[in-house]
Amino acid sequence: MKKVLVTGATGNVGKYVVDELLKKGERVIAAGPSFKNPADTFSNKVETVYFDFKKPETFQGVLNDVDRVFLMRPPHLGKPEDLYPFIDEMKLSKIKLVSFLSLMGVEKNTIPPHHKIEKYIEDSELPYAHVRPGFFMQNVSGVQSKEIREKSQVFVPAGNSKTSFIDAADIGLAVATLLHDPESYQNTAHTITGSEALDYYQVAQILSEETGKNIKYAKPSYWKYRRYYIKKRRLDKKYVNVTVALYFMTRMGTAKEVTNDFIRLTGRKPRTFKEFVKENRSSFTS
Template sequence: MKILITGASGNVGRYVVEALINMGESVVAAGTNVEKLKDIFENRVEVVKFDFEDEKTFDNALKGVNRVFLMRPPHLGKPEDIYPFVDSMKSHSIELVSFLSLMGVEKNPIPPHHKIEKYIEKLGIPYAHIRPGFFMQNLSGIHSVEIKEKNEIFIPAGNSKTSFIDAADIGLAIAALLHQPEKYKNTAHTITGPEALDYYEVANILSSVTGKKIVYKKPSFLRYRSYYINKRGLDKNYVNVTVALYFMTRMGTAKKVTNGFYELTGRKPRTFYDFARDNIDAFL
């Protein structure tokens, strides 16, 4: 049987695909841009058109599939946007779904991940939720613009600490869950990097790696929200979700360090210093 990977061209999805290929699994890479998926994975996986907003794509994507990696697209801010596909997984008797959730979400009803987890469980679909800390790729991706152009980290996290984890490590952990569906049926796993850092420490690491003087600006929520919507032009719903997440970060929800990644993979998670060094071009 095959494993369907939603968001296969994304930060996490492509690592899940690669890890499952290395485990000898049959993989179906799903997304809205089929040609892009073919370019990324060449002929090593099956490719299928899939869109959370087009229910006509569901049946074909789930054909011959018994396991699913489920990732909520960032632009779909409401949990109800994902429910129709969860319903479809139920009707196709999926044996395990690994949902990309969020660290601490079991106690935090604000992010959409909380309700999605609960909906999967309510329908009785066997699950293996993965709850990672913040992605290191948030800094090399969405937040890299200010780092490159202004030598600033523009994030409203206050003085809080975050146990960043590399998306490649998240992908490997998810693959481990999907590879052994019976072992991990109806489980949840919180995975983090090896240390918790505040953004002053992140700025110091990036300064050391790049040779630039990078500073943490620590904006207010209102200033951050206004800048990302009005100056950066990002979707309001997406920005609102990030504001909620950074609010919870200030409450201390992102600082926990766990041994979950090692328990799933037998490997130590990557450090932020190593990540920054290996992705230096994203910050120059």
């Protein structure tokens, strides 16, 4: 078999895609904008290539000896069109499967860029296996962890809504399973969720049980959350606006579906949020 190209290889999901592909004996190329030195290896494990979706000159040669691709949209690339030049490039190669990291519910929701990207891949007649995950548990251990550590608060404007959180490590395993068996999964889509939908009171409860701290769900309004994240956290306004839109959708009930797709693909149960917090306790305490 030829190699698998992994875009976003340093990201939440991509790093697990690399690990899981290696465990399956695949040869992997990690592609990304930080691999400027050709002698770099990613975590001393795989060959790397300098690659930037916005710089078509970096596409040159990246698909040599590659027949499968993990494709992800870096969060700051808001326009679907940003990915089209590389999708066009893939059309020129003999690609057996493109697994695109999409988003739960985009088959019915045309607003997120993932919807158009999925359609563009399909229209280009590349064999595809879309992966549509729910909210990552890494959002809680990542961007949300500052308030959890420093104020013992879960500070997201999700109201009373529920979310079927999934561990990015499980998404990586699902993607690797698809890419390892391209013939079986051509032109398929998989909604990957955790096994339970939790509201943020339950999230705070689990965090309290596992850290021994008294963590509360602050349940801020959209306005309070937006102001705090822009003025105090100094996060990019565009990014914060996208997250407000996502929490709006979550409140409409779009994040709570629980599916069997992960079990069907991998034969394993997805990690629970409680197990995740136990394994990542230091993200919430130190």
